[in-house]
Amino acid sequence: MKKIPLLMLLSAIIFLSLHPTLSYAQDDSLPTKRIVGYFAEWNIYLENNYYEVSDIPWDMVTHINYAFAKIENGRIAIIDKWAAIQKPFGDDTWDTPIRGHFGQLIKYKEQYPHVKTLISVGGWTESKYFSDVALTEESRNTFADSCVEFIRTYRFDGVDIDWEYPVSGGMPENIRRPEDKQNFTLLLKCLREKLDAAGAEDGKHYLLTIAAPAGSFNIKNTEPEIYHQYLDFINIMTYDYSGSWENVANHLAPLYMNPNDPSYPERKEKFNVDWTVKEYLRLGVPAEKINVGVPYYAAGWQEVNGGINGLFGTSSKPLSSTQFHYINSLLKSPDLGFTRYWDEYAMVPYLWNPESATFYSYEDEISLKNKCDYVIENNLGGIMIWELSGDYPAEGGTTLTSVIYDSFTSFKDEIYGDLNGDGKVNSSDLAILKRYMLRAISDFPIPEGRKLADLNRDGNVNSTDYSILKRYILKAIDNIPVDD
Template identity: 45%
Template sequence: MKTCFKIACLLAALAGICHAAETTPASAVVAAKPAVAAGKRVVAYYISWGAYGRNYYPSDIDASKITHLNYAFANIANGRITVGDPNVDTRGKNNFGALRRLKRQNPALQTLISVGGWSWSKSFSDVALTEQSRKVFADSAVEFIREHSFDGVDIDWEFPVSGGLETNVYRPEDKQNFTLLFAALRSALDEAGKKDGRPYLLTAALGNSEKFMGNTEMGKAIQYMDFANVMAYDLNGTWSKSSGHLAPLYHDPASMLPGASDKNNVASLVDLMLKAGVPADKLVLGVPFYGVSWKKCAAEKQGEYQQCDGKGRGSWEDGTLDYTEIEDKLVNKKGFTRYWNNIAKAPFLYNPDGGEFVSYEDSESLGYKLKLIKEKNLGGAMFWEITGDRNQTLLKQLAKDLLPVAK
């Protein structure tokens, strides 16, 4: 996905856009042609369920601080991409309609439909299996983005060969079929782009482990993608009985548990991707706009790397906290104290009353990751997800550091 844009390119894009009325049907909206990239990408994920209890809508998004918006998620039915939640995607709050309005107001913004995700990756192995099934899926992608006026498709297959939900379909040949699926998508999108007089984007969300890299051919598959977003978070989580850091930048020897890998950190993950053949400028580093929490963690080392007893508090579900709640209500408040691990370059909170340990991203740790992005000449930053930072604390930092002109 393209990045930020030079002023001249932006003006040209603005001049070429028809600002349709609010009642313009989706099929009639003309998307902006991506301008020439001048900076890094800032890729936001918006969750469809944000329109429920979170009361966060596409109209709440500050498009001046991002270059690409991935809408999560579309589902797969009968081998074709389908609307994930019609109640908010195309009816009721009508998020797709709101996205079209957002694009008319911000013509340089690129929007993509993200397909699959943790809950809806069951069918990927089947759609990638044969030349015919790949063509049906790719053709449905073209139909979907044309109908709903997206600028491209983001594939979030969790995961090829193994991993993800136990109910997912897996095959050993997923490794090769992953590449073939992207080849089919690229072909269909390019053909559609020639007919429509504009390019369409193809991206992917990449897993955060050596296992994912071993189960894919990223050096081959990346040639079909405009860029790829590596999910460089959830490196530790509440599925483990021991507390750890959500997205440590570097390996901390003190974190080692039996069976653990010293590669379970962001810097090692980036190096793994680059060595696999992913070009640096196509690799977008994912960062979390949330935190994870454990309860009843032993007090030694302020709860860090200690045995715990399950999930701690959460914003919408136990064990997961929006960054805004952490920032506003927990940092050095309510019995919590902020600590800093200078080896992992990671902050954490600990409350001895209840033994609550919280791992999260903040401005200090994000600063080190932004430095890595520049040192490695990566393609930018992606974050999951935009409803978690209502104060725009982290978003403003990303925009200021990565975009040539940020408000």
């Protein structure tokens, strides 16, 4: 066996510890893409949505972002000390050094060492003071130093900044300045430098990430073309394209534009995942740094008038958001009067109850699989989940998270034309495609069915694809897919 000089070996160990992506996912059971789940601190107080660290599907995620910490006197601070570090869980005793959610994160990380945990600062309700901490070199240093101290004390692997939003937007009481645009970049630069210095001392790489806006207006108030160099990855909040603040029932998180959307042109063209991702790519953000955000909740409207089975109809009664597992329960109870519909343009589902004129836009297994495929096909970094409790174990298991995990761990070759997933292309698949074309069925039997039915890869499933599949089965052509 060839001997390796000790100095060279030590250098290699240090290098790999500081650059964990080089050795990432060597185990076939680990995802090949990131699966970043936000964990909401407050869910332990919700009777109908109780969720704690032990409920996280640890074997299916790569990163957990703890939501949230706040800014207090220019420093990072815990919001709820009882939930974060005091409440006993499991075998915690009075003298357990760190109890609460933080203590549980530490314990579970020992069992799942591939999972990285980050403390997320801010969010919708705690972004008031970001403008102040980003304002001067002194304020940036103070905040960054406190973040380093925080993650060392509570054993996090990094910091996630969720400033909603620089310059404008967010809660009415937020402090905002025109120079937030440049100061946000300077804040990230300062954090990167402080985290790298701490990592060099501690022999590890500390992560720095952000939750980034999806809307064009908020994107313009930041500098992705500059700040991406300081970040390990970017979680884009590609959801809330529509919601309770509007009186039109529209999609919460459409993958693509629906050309029939009656909205004004800017909204119609830009309020979708595809436009947002392409905008960040256009601005120079590397594809592998981009995580597509997905919602584990639904947007709803009552008293909807007009539209296509409610879609694009007007409403005088928007509803507050509700978790995916609640939507799942509606689907399991046909007597409640909800019917699932599919927008073949936007590639997302929605529910409609004509009797109560109630509309829900949400993410389901099929639309989520399409987004996972989108991530893979565009060489993006992964998926971000807001937030994990929506896929509630007590109400249907880890259905959505399993879709993401399976998508990013599957090495099975996709077979174009195999529309039922049996590994063969035959008359059964032709019958499925015919029924889909005649609208006898609204979806294919397998999540990736629509992709595998697009046999000329032009982005549509139509009579051309049916003709190709029929010719292939009759051996008139030798191969599919056929490039248009």
